[in-house]
Amino acid sequence: xxxxxxxxxxxxxxxxxxxxxxxxxxxxxxxxxxxxxxxxxxxxxxxxxxxxxxxxxxxxxxxxxxxxxxxxxxxxxxxxxxxxxxxxxxxxxxxxxxxxxxxxxxxxxxxxxxxxxxxxxxxxxxxxxxxxxxxxxxxxxxxxxxxxxxxxxxxxxxxxxxxxxxxxxxxxxxxxxxxxxxxxxxxxxxxxxxxxxxxxxxxxxxxxxxxxxxxxxxxxxxxxxxxxxxxxxxxxxxxxxxxxxxxxxxxxxxxxxxxxxxxxxxxxxxxxxxxxxxxxxxxx
Amino acid sequence: xxxxxxxxxxxxxxxxxxxxxxxxxxxxxxxxxxxxxxxxxxxxxxxxxxxxxxxxxxxxxxxxxxxxxxxxxxxxxxxxxxxxxxxxxxxxxxxxxxxxxxxxxxxxxxxxxxxxxxxxxxxxxxxxxxxxxxxxxxxxxxxxxxxxxxxxxxxxxxxxxxxxxxxxxxxxxxxxxxxxxxxxxxxxxxxxxxxxxxxxxxxxxxxxxxxxxxxxxxxxxxxxxxxxxxxxxxxxxxxxxxxxxxxxxxxxxxxxxxxxxxxxxxxxxxxxxxxxxxxxxxxxxxxxxxxxxxxxxxxxxxxxxxxxxxxxxx
Numbered sequence: 001x002x003x004x005x006x007x008x009x010x011x012x013x014x015x016x017x018x019x020x021x022x023x024x025x026x027x028x029x030x031x032x033x034x035x036x037x038x039x040x041x042x043x044x045x046x047x048x049x050x051x052x053x054x055x056x057x058x059x060x061x062x063x064x065x066x067x068x069x070x071x072x073x074x075x076x077x078x079x080x081x082x083x084x085x086x087x088x089x090x091x092x093x094x095x096x097x098x099x100x101x102x103x104x105x106x107x108x109x110x111x112x113x114x115x116x117x118x119x120x121x122x123x124x125x126x127x128x129x130x131x132x133x134x135x136x137x138x139x140x141x142x143x144x145x146x147x148x149x150x151x152x153x154x155x156x157x158x159x160x161x162x163x164x165x166x167x168x169x170x171x172x173x174x175x176x177x178x179x180x181x182x183x184x185x186x187x188x189x190x191x192x193x194x195x196x197x198x199x200x201x202x203x204x205x206x207x208x209x210x211x212x213x214x215x216x217x218x219x220x221x222x223x224x225x226x227x228x229x230x231x232x233x234x235x236x237x238x239x240x241x242x243x244x245x246x247x248x249x250x251x252x253x254x255x256x257x258x259x260x261x262x263x264x265x266x267x268x269x270x271x272x273x274x275x276x277x278x279x280x281x282x283x284x
Numbered sequence: 285x286x287x288x289x290x291x292x293x294x295x296x297x298x299x300x301x302x303x304x305x306x307x308x309x310x311x312x313x314x315x316x317x318x319x320x321x322x323x324x325x326x327x328x329x330x331x332x333x334x335x336x337x338x339x340x341x342x343x344x345x346x347x348x349x350x351x352x353x354x355x356x357x358x359x360x361x362x363x364x365x366x367x368x369x370x371x372x373x374x375x376x377x378x379x380x381x382x383x384x385x386x387x388x389x390x391x392x393x394x395x396x397x398x399x400x401x402x403x404x405x406x407x408x409x410x411x412x413x414x415x416x417x418x419x420x421x422x423x424x425x426x427x428x429x430x431x432x433x434x435x436x437x438x439x440x441x442x443x444x445x446x447x448x449x450x451x452x453x454x455x456x457x458x459x460x461x462x463x464x465x466x467x468x469x470x471x472x473x474x475x476x477x478x479x480x481x482x483x484x485x486x487x488x489x490x491x492x493x494x495x496x497x498x499x500x501x502x503x504x505x506x507x508x509x510x511x512x513x514x515x516x517x518x519x520x521x522x523x524x525x526x527x528x529x530x531x532x533x534x535x536x537x538x539x540x541x542x543x544x545x546x547x548x549x550x551x552x553x554x555x556x557x558x559x560x561x562x563x564x565x566x567x568x569x570x571x572x573x574x575x576x577x578x579x580x581x582x583x584x585x586x587x588x589x590x591x592x593x594x595x596x597x598x
Contacts, residue, residue: 002482002490002508006399018401025410031425031468032413034436051434094323101319108316112594114324116587121331123525123583127553127572131341131565132334135348155330158323187315216418218532223558234420238536241424248428255424259417266416270409277473278480278518 039063039252046248063253071243072228073254076236080261082146083153083221083232084214090154091161092206096199098158099165100191104177115166122159126219129156134223144226152220157210164276168202169195205276208269212262233258335576342569347562359570368544369571372552375459376528376578379548382463383470383527387519390474391512395504397475398482408479415472423536426465427452452538455545462533462546470526474519481515482508517589524582528575549575 006017026033034052040063041055050056067073098118102111133152134143142148172195180190218234225231231239237251237258244250266273307314342359346352363369397408414422432438432448441448451461485508493507509516531550534540540547540555547555549571557568 001398001487002485002503003395003398006401017399020396021401021404021407024396025407028411029413031422031429032417034429035425046434049434052436052439094326097319098323101316105312105316107312111316112591114320116590117332118323118327119590120583120587121327123579123586124331124335125529125550125572125575125579126531127550127568128338128576129331129334130338130554130572131348131557131569132337133330136329136334151326152330155326158327159331162323187311187319191319212416216420218418218420218535219554222535223554234418237420237424248434251424251428255421259421262416262418263413266412267409274476274480278477278515 035252035255038248039256041249043247043249046246051248059249063249064257067240067250067253067257070250071240071254073233073236073240073257075229076231076233077257077261079146079230079236080215080232080234083149084211086150087153087157087214088207088210090150091157091210092203094154094158095161095165095206096196096203097191098162099169099199100195102162102166103169103172104174104195115163118159118162118166121156122163130223137224143224144230146225146230149220149224149230152224153214153217157213161206161210164206165199165202168199172198201272201275204269205272208265208273209276211265212273215262338569338576339573341565342573344566346565348565349563352566355566359567362567363570363574368547368552369549371544372547372549372571373574375546375548376575378459379463379466379527379530380524382460383466383523384520386467386470386474386523387516389467389471390476390519391478393471393475394478394482398479408476412472412476414469415476417469419466419469419532420536422465422469423533426461426468426533427537430461452546453542455542458538458542458546462530462537465537466526466530466533470523473522473526477515477519477522478512481512485511521582521586525579528579528582549578 006014009017037055038046038051040058040060041050042057042059045051045053045056101108102115105111137143137148137152140148142151176194177190180194185194215232216234217232218238221232221235225235228239237254240254241251244254341352343354343356344352345355345359393411397404397411429435430437430451432441432450432453435448437451438448449457451457489507489511490503493503498507529550530548531554534546534548534551535554538546540551544552553568553571553575556564556571
C-alpha cells in the first residue's frame, strides 16, 4: 500500500493526520457549505452584509418554500426528471444490444471499426453537432419539445454506454455463450436469458452515470429548448438567478435543489457510480 | 428491424420458409447487425451525420432560415482576421495548460486519502462531491465568491486592507478565475481515478521497493507512478476533453465577457451561431470545425492507444 499506512507512523503524525482530514474536507467543501448557509439565512442578513458569518436566524423551510411558491422551480425539476429518466432507459437499452453485437461475434470483422466509431463520437465537441441537430429538430417539429431533447441525449449517450457495455460483455466467459449456441439456443434468447442477467451491475453503473450527466446538462437544453415550460432545472436556475436579483438566499436554495438529485443518486449507488467512472483506469 | 438487413426474397415460391432458412444459415453473420441496428441508426442520425453536415455548412453563408449561399473558404479566411477568434483560441490554450493541474492535484488528494482510518470511506465520497454537482451550480457559487462587494474574495481582500479586485470584471484575471472554478470538480474526478488506481497497485512491488530502500518521492516516481499509468492516461484524456468542452462555466459566469476576453471556441461558436443579431450558421460551423480538428488530435491518439491494447489484449 502506498503511501505507507499511517498506523505505522509516530503517534504525533497519526494525530496530525486525523486532524488534517476534517480540516481539508472543510476547506474543500467550503463553497458548498457557504451556499448552504446562505440558503438558510434571512434576507436581512444579506442586506446587512452578513454573507459568510453565522446566520441571525435559521430559515431553512421558509426559504425553500419561497423558492417553490414564487418561481417555476417545481416545473423545472419535473422537466429534468422527464428528460433524464427516458434518456437513461433508451441509451442503456440500445447499448446492451449494441454491446452484445460488438463483443460476442468473433468472426464479425466490423466489430472493432464500429466500436471505435462509438468511442470517437463520444468525445466530439458538442458545437460540431449543434447546428445540424438543431436544424433537424426544427424540421421534424421536435424543436422545443422534451422528446426532441431526449432523442438527442439518448443517441449521444449511446456512445459512452456502448463503450462500457461492450467491454463488460467481452470480459464475460465466452464458453458460456458458445455452449449455449451448440445447444441450439437462438441468438436473441442467449442475449435475453444468459447475458442480460449477467450485465446487471453494468446496467446499474451506467444508469447512475447517465442520470448524472443528463441531469447536469446545460448546453443542449439551451440549444434545443426555448419555452419556459420545458426547461430543465440547470437552465431554470440560471433564469431564477435573474429573477431573484440579489436575493442570494433564494438563488442558493434553488442551486442546491438542482444539485441534490445527482448527489443523492451518487450516495445511494456509490459503488456502481465509481465503477462506471473509473472504467479503464485500472487495466489497459 | 429484420427488413432493414435481410434482402427481400419475397415473390419467390415458399418465400417465408426459404427466408427463414436463409436467415438460419446466415444467422451468425447477420445477428450482430440486428443487435447493432438501433444504436447505429440513432448514432448515425444524431452524431455521425451532423459532424459532416457541420463541415459542409462551414462553406456556406446561412442564417438558418433563408437560402444558403456557397462561399467556399471565405468563413475560414474571415477567421484569420477575427480578433475575437484569436482571443478564444488563446484562452483555449490557457485552459488546456492550466486545467492539467487537475491531474497532479487529483493524485495528491488521492495519496492523502489512501489510508485505512475510521470513516475514510465517507471522506472519500465527500471529496468527490464537486464532480457530481452541475457546472451551472459551480459557476453560480464561484461567481458569487468572486463578487467584489459581498463575495468571499472581497472580504479577504478587505481584511488585509486592500481594495478587492473584480476578478470576473477584469480582462486580466477573468479566464484564470473561471479555470480555477473548473478545477474544483475536475480535481475530484482525477482523484477518484487515482484512488481506484492506487487500490490496484501491487503490494509485492511496494514491499520490494521498500526493501531496496525506496521511500517517499523515489518510491512514488519509480514504483507507484508506472503502475498508475492507465489511471494517468484516463485522467489526462478526460481533462483535455473537459478543457476543450468548457462552456457551462463561461455561459454562467461571464458569457464570454468582459469584451470577449474570457471567450473560448466552444462559447464563441454558440454566440456567433445563435446570436441575437441574427444567426450565422456558416461562420459558427467554421469555428466548430476548428475546435473539432483540435479535438481530433486527441481522439486519434486515444483510439490508437485503444487499438494497440486490443491487439495485444485478446
